[in-house]
Amino acid sequence: MTLLTRRFPFGLLEGEMARFRNEMNELFGPWGFGMRGWPTLAVTYPPVNIWENEEFIYVQAELPGMKLEDLEITVTGNAQLTIKGKRRPMPTVEKVEWHRQERGFGPFGRTILLPIPVVPDKVEAHLENGVLIIKMAKIPAAKPRHIPVHPG
């Protein structure tokens, strides 16, 4: 899955790479490139889940402790989604003794090449209970067309 997350300079190759990755995943099962169903190493943050229906494509990410105004979401050139933001550290309290610190903070940014082109004006982002969902309308040409089948 990580290949999709990189900024890929050759747009045309992207589809080829995705296909190659899928084939490798099928060959090597969960221990192939993507390790499907298992969280990948969080080198790129935040990890995302992407799914679609006929009309829309959805990108979901877990961003606990963040506000929508702390995030910058942009769509460039129909198929490039960028999520940027900064998770603020806890307001510093004097005389604090730490027992555990597992939650990360700091700036992050990520660009995702969408597998389907979208209409940049029709992008909605919702952040609820620390889960970000970006809903993007597919370009009309990318929507499935139903072909009526007549009995012969």
Place this chain on the structure above:
Amino acid sequence: MTPVVKKVVPEVVRPEVTRGAVFFTPRVDIYETPEELVFLCDLPGVTPADLKLRFVHGELILHGKVPPPPALTEFLVEEYGVGDFYRSFTLPIEVVPENIKAVYKEGVLTVHLPKPEKVLPKQIPITVA
């Protein structure tokens, strides 16, 4: 006490298999002030009504239910799993169970566990003889 470890990129939280179901271990910050012990837990996507916090025999038990993703055909990209959260902690100090306060906001649960008055730092007045 564990030394402070600052992580900009959080580690991967792996699902744990217990009692036949998959639970995720939420990332937690714990700090202590002279007055209280504070827990900050990342619990994205938990329905606030389904978030259970119990304090039993000096142990703080956290269980958050996360609704499954909407009925869908297949993920195009699946980099993380979604599921219920579970974690328990044995507290290193004595706290007052009646005064434990918990707030869930923006996917983060903050739990304040105040220390009993007898252990609070006290200023001792010194009489000059």
